[in-house]
Amino acid sequence: MTSILSDTAQERAFGKLGEPGDPVLIEHMAGRLIDLYALLLGWAEETRALRVPDWADRLKEVLTTYAAQPIERTHDFVDEFITNIEEVISKLAAGQEGPHHIVMHITFEVGDELSRQFDEELDRVRRYIQ
Numbered sequence: 001m002t003s004i005l006s007d008t009a010q011e012r013a014f015g016k017l018g019e020p021g022d023p024v025l026i027e028h029m030a031g032r033l034i035d036l037y038a039l040l041l042g043w044a045e046e047t048r049a050l051r052v053p054d055w056a057d058r059l060k061e062v063l064t065t066y067a068a069q070p071i072e073r074t075h076d077f078v079d080e081f082i083t084n085i086e087e088v089i090s091k092l093a094a095g096q097e098g099p100h101h102i103v104m105h106i107t108f109e110v111g112d113e114l115s116r117q118f119d120e121e122l123d124r125v126r127r128y129i130q
Helices: 007-014 023-049 054-065 068-093 112-129
Strands: none
Touching (some): 023 054, 023 068, 054 112
């Protein structure tokens, strides 16, 4: 995510202040973001589909939760981006010349509580693995 939305990548795609962006690079950046989203969805689905012994079910459940926040945040980010672009398009259609600025942030987080739960479950199932 960091490389996809790095300042350098954004400047190359959207252009420097007062300069036009590159539609091909913007589309490429959007495609990479969607590819990452699809990868997260696929990983979560594949992990849920794993057949594990009963004693490992809870570990698998906690593990799949790691993808929940990034998936939700990516979805929200795309929705927010669409809303922002629609606002800029409306302003341009109303004759409001630019530049128009859009500032957005996205953060993927794994909470301490989730990490604690995973560590506890991993410790619990280790006795079955040895």
